[in-house]
Amino acid sequence: MTPIVLNLSIAAGQIRYDWTLDQVMELYQLPFNDLMFLAASIHRQNFNPNEVQVSTLLSIKTGSCPEDCKYCPQSAHYSTGLEKEKLIEIDQVIAQAKAALDSGASRFCMGAAWRSPTERDMPQVVEMVRQVKSMGLETCMTLGMLDQKQAQTLSDAGLDYYNHNLDTSPEFYGQIISTRTFGDRLATLQHVRDSGMKVCSGGILGMGEQQADRASMLIELARMEPQPESVPVNMLVRVPGTPMESAEDVDPFDFIRTVAVARIMMPASHVRLSAGRESMNDQMQSMAFFAGANSIFYGEKLLTTANPEANRDKELFRRLGIQPEGKATEVRVGSWTPENCPKNNNRFYDATMGKKEKSVN
């Protein structure tokens, strides 16, 4: 096998927008420990590795979505036994946002099973943003495709983040969704960016894609300038009734490799260990945090499927010495601080492990 060649700009975690498939596949093919060390080193140059950002998710409009995303329990194309609901009332949203705040979340994400919001829905959605924001929470929404005017309306209302996933590679995309294109997704993300909101975009592993598809999806995310502030890496939740109900398991190490590669390619982004944590054991989650995941959804439900119980997450954070980002941080002797961060005092973690530097340009 060709020895891995890492140039110092990769090891030092500088942001690059021009990754090639060969380079990313080289990262994937590193020995697991080398990849983990590189990702963890880059992670701690950019973030406190003992902090994880905590978001809470609420479905504000559930089911009967006209899109045919093969993974999704909310698509009207499949029978998943989901009760469809109308857009919920603002009072319900506020009650849930208060509970999220009380449980220590810093961001409140609202999701709707829409292809895109209609003009009729917008005033109610805007009011939700205003009221949740006024409670001191960061706000995030995922409502499907947006045109420029809708993105601007949401931004003006105070929406901080918009989530719209690429889901998979441009090459594999057509096997997963037929009702909107990869290009449609990129257009929405551009509208979000142009409106001044922060971009949250990632994908799903476990839909039958190859490793090259995962690499290709990460290349598409990393080439956005600026890169998305938030990158959710979802493990497929196999929901009975969807075409993906019997998809094959992802090797846990391959999943963690993808988290690590995302961390290396997008060093300043939050990488979210997103859907699928319910089926991951504590050891796998802790390894994902070590690889650079630094955001989770907290609370017993995602949009329609189960998430780990809040107490299990609290206990995991306690056992790992992790604190929610933005909350008072207890600094222990020997743990990461801004002062001992390798980026700030120029101490360089030798992620090349002494191998001779060679350019990968």
Ligand code: SAM
């Ligand atoms: N309808 C909007 C859209 O598609 O953009 C927003 C809601 S949609 C449920 C948000 C994201 O959830 C999807 O893009 C997909 O990445 C993720 N998702 C949906 N079903 C999932 C599943 N069964 N497992 C993992 N992720 C899933």
Ligand code: DTB
């Ligand atoms: C994302 O990437 N994952 C979240 C969020 N963005 C909106 C959604 C996960 C949904 C999992 C399936 C469900 O609960 O319906």
Ligand code: SF4
């Ligand atoms: Fe609809 Fe979003 Fe589900 Fe696709 S992922 S079916 S657009 S709710």
